Amino acid sequence: MSVSRPTESELEILGVLWKNGPNTVRFVNEQLERKGKNVGYTTTLKMMQIMTEKGMLERDISGRTHIYTPVIQASEIRSALIERLINSVFGGSATKMVLQALGNHQATTEELKEIRELIDKLEKNRKK
């Protein structure tokens, strides 16, 4: 289903809405520009209209200025994209991906602690 397979550009728009809450085309377009994505206002408008058709966004058209809300939550897309990545290049192994991600990236001591805690919890559940 296309809703769970947003394109790169759609993802950028969703990102703005997830971060800032329901908003207008104007606002989204400004945020994209701020991020260095230089794109015309009507382009963003059209994208958001198409995304609405696809069911990714909903809009309130009661006012002159429409307000768009993401239908899918960030967490759903995150799951779907992780799943896709794991299956496409990590042979279905989440562990392989985790190892690579941690190897590549700098994680703070605090973050490592957080991950360790999650692992502890997962192991505890497993033993029950």
Place this chain on the structure above:
Amino acid sequence: MSVSRPTESELEILGVLWKNGPNTVRFVNEQLERKGKNVGYTTTLKMMQIMTEKGMLERDISGRTHIYTPVIQASEIRSALIERLINSVFGGSATKMVLQALGNHQATTEELKEIRELIDKLEKNRKK
């Protein structure tokens, strides 16, 4: 660079070659079909020709049947795609992605142990 941004279809082809080593169009096409991707032989041929142009694949044309080899290693693409995912939907935090990946997926005790060991190692390095 397009080499590090393979499309979905290109990734499938790379996947076959990474898994099975350098091979022919015929072989790749058969593997794709086996995976449920129903696509004509000439389609796969064309894709692999384009990928060669893009520099993703190299080929040995000394024989009648060409042998294709992936230029980029799986690990490079893995890094690039993880990076992209982390930046596009996890606000640049590898930790967030790791937490979600582990939460979603079933990891075996063995795997959890492996991850824990990596974390230990990372922490040790940090303290030095």
Place this chain on the structure above:
DNA sequence: TTGTATATACGAAATCTTTCGTATACATTT
């Protein structure tokens, strides 16, 4: 040697994504 199977080459259609111009409506300012 003639036919059949199997290769590559390559143009081009089909599809999807991204971009924007132009039309039109409404609100606000002058």
Place this chain on the structure above:
DNA sequence: AAATGTATACGAAAGATTTCGTATATACAA
């Protein structure tokens, strides 16, 4: 009221990706 600013609607071009048909060459079997 007229001019200006700012909305949405929408068609369609531009680009990228994916698909495949047809042409042609080569190997091999009958």
